[in-house]
Amino acid sequence: MHTFFEAAKIAISSILAHKLRSFLTLLGVIIGVFVVISVATVIEGANVYIKEKIATLGSGVFRVQKASLTGFGDFQKFLDALRKNPDLTIDDLYALRAGVTLADQLGAQDGTAQDIRYGNISLESVGVQGVTPDMITLSNLEVAQGRYFIEFDNDNRRDVCFIGSDVAKGLFPSSDPIGQEIRVGRDKFSVIGVATELGTVLGFSQDNFVLLPMNTFLKEYGSRRSLTFVVRAKKGADVERVHDQVRVVLRTRHKLNYNQADDFSIASDEETEQLFGSITKVVAGVAFPVVGTSLLIGGIVIMNIMLATVTERTREIGIRKSLGATRRDILVQFLVESSMLSGFGGLIGMLMAITLMSGVSKIAPVPVAVPLWAPIIAISVSTLVGLFFGIYPANRAAGLDPIVALRAD
């Protein structure tokens, strides 16, 4: 233990005595760890993001769409499906509500973009969505002010709207929006509620929207469009069986034969997460050889520098041996030195990656989060690299004949 502390002290002083050489020595390790941590922070950032901002439906909730990218994965297939598959209509919704007995909630939504105006303030290209009143429980929306839609608004196609916080702030910087009439496209709608702020996803605001009751929306923007249905399974129901019920209803309505594929798509957040998971794997697969190569090169450089260090300090080794240092003491000294040197490189690489990535996340919409395991992995992997590649030089040092070593200059 004493010799360990002595070794650690020697290691620190020799790293500090050759700052530039230490840095160059450690370049490989620094780059390796830098890449690992950078990639890890982006992947972790994306994961956190998807959980918090994109996959917001919760468990047991899924979407039914004409086509979805997550369902197919292949972009060309997605485009083909968009072209070929029949639109999902409000009548499909009613049929689903009647037929899918295992569903707890079954809502629909669809959207377009419109310019909106209040007084002399106007906002361009705001997302306008028609929603069924039950969508409030099928989304992550919350009411900040006023109220959401009720069936009465939808049944009577009332000209009312529920707005996002950006729209509220944009049009009503200093007054109460509730009860005011705003112009959406050609018509006027009175504001009945404002949503709680949602923040941004990948740099895009989630609060720049106007919601209309579904039937009002269809009256206003035409019913020849394909809706997205959002379904929540009853508590305890097997989601697969709910999917099957949806399939039966839609396939019957679309008159599909048993040997024809679905002409619609069912997508859950789990699939969204899986899609991102597969992207993660690709990224990690690309990063791995880069990291492996730089750590290998880094290790070899460390080995060479340690060999040079042993030669340079042959006299010192002789002195230590003459004073009673055993082979083991010398071995430990140089192993500690190479591991600490390399671990120090790992630390630098990690700090550089975290600094750079948090900088990037400030200026670009790249989500960044440092996973807890990152510092542990960075330090321990780099330390192990130093330990492994330090074995050969340390063994050489330990095996030196004290007389020969003392005579060295």
Add this chain to the structure above:
Amino acid sequence: MIEEAVLERELQFVGTVPDERIVIRTDDLWKTYMMGSEEVHALRGVSFDVQHGEYVAIMGPSGSGKSTLMNLIGCLDTPTSGQYWLNGKLVSEMDDDELARIRNKEIGFVFQTFNLLPRASALHNVELPLIYNGTPRTTRLEMAKVSLQKVGLSDRINHKPNELSGGQRQRVAIARALVNNPSIILADEPTGNLDSQTSQEIMGLFEVLHKQGHTIILVTHEHDIAAHAYRVLHILDGRINSDERLRAY
């Protein structure tokens, strides 16, 4: 002056396990180096005893085998043949780790070139032997300070070797040799790199250490340095040529 009688008497002891007054006993030590296919006999059967508290100089011309003998006595090397007891322990048959332990506990080296660690302070240099035997830190620092005090360097403990004069460096080395309270102090040409006045200073220090009861073995090729010792072993061509008692203890 050669004292045949002393030599004769001591030779009778040789070959048996020595009693506790005898610190060093060598019996027919040979050291043979191979230079290519040729054998070089650096030592050809060296036998002598050193008693506790003696102050012995080993003298001889260059190439006579002084350093080789020194390395054997200092447990830095093992003989090709023959036996060596240190404090009643047969060290000529010990392995690397045991030799390291003996060097740490029993031997205090003083080298011609000082052999201090250049980047370490005087205090840390003196601490080193204690680090390798696991002395706790506070005890270690205390012992190192006491040792530096003995050589008169209490006010220089934080100086690096390059901030010290040659004589001061050698005194740090002596403090280091003393710190573990070894059985013998082995000095190989300790004044070889010092001017004559500083040499006298260092020899004065050895005299003090001798008076305090330390056993000292000094290797030198200079007569006036050897003259400080109480007994001189003359070595020539790897053999002890004479064993001379200069003065009584």
